[in-house]
Amino acid sequence: MSAADEEVRITLRLPALLRDRLATAATDSGRSMNGEIVLRLQGTFDEPVFDVRTEAIRAIVKQAVDGLQSATAEISQQVAALRQMNKQPAKSGQELPKAAKG
Structure with a gap:
């Protein structure tokens, strides 16, 4: 066993x-308490930590982007309708297309 693989015993206080x-997670996964703690601790060094707040922010941003894309599509339709109206000669009492109405 190399020095890097050497295990060290520590005393740990936790709520x-x-x-x-941790005990429930260890039992559910078929690991010992030590194995569960080591796996979870090692994971914090191996991968970026994404917590619940990060996921909530992602969901909010996605919702905002989806809303902006929908609004952009609607505005594009309204602009196209207005451009089409400008190409046609004006008639008295002409009704605005539905897409151009507010």
């Missing part, structure tokens, strides 16, 4: 609720 959650 009882966290300990219970």
Whole structure:
């Protein structure tokens, strides 16, 4: 075993609720408590940490982008309708196309 692979024993204090959650996760995954803690801790170094707030922000941004795309499409339709109207000679009492109405 190399120095990098050497295991070190530590004493760890954590809240009882966290300990219970770790124990449940370890049981559910078929790992020991130590294995569960090591896996989760190692994961914080291997990959970027995305928490619930990050996912919530992503969802909000996606919703905003979708809304902007929808509004852009609607505005494009209205602009096209107005351009078409400008190409036609004006008639008295002419009704605006539905896309051009507010």
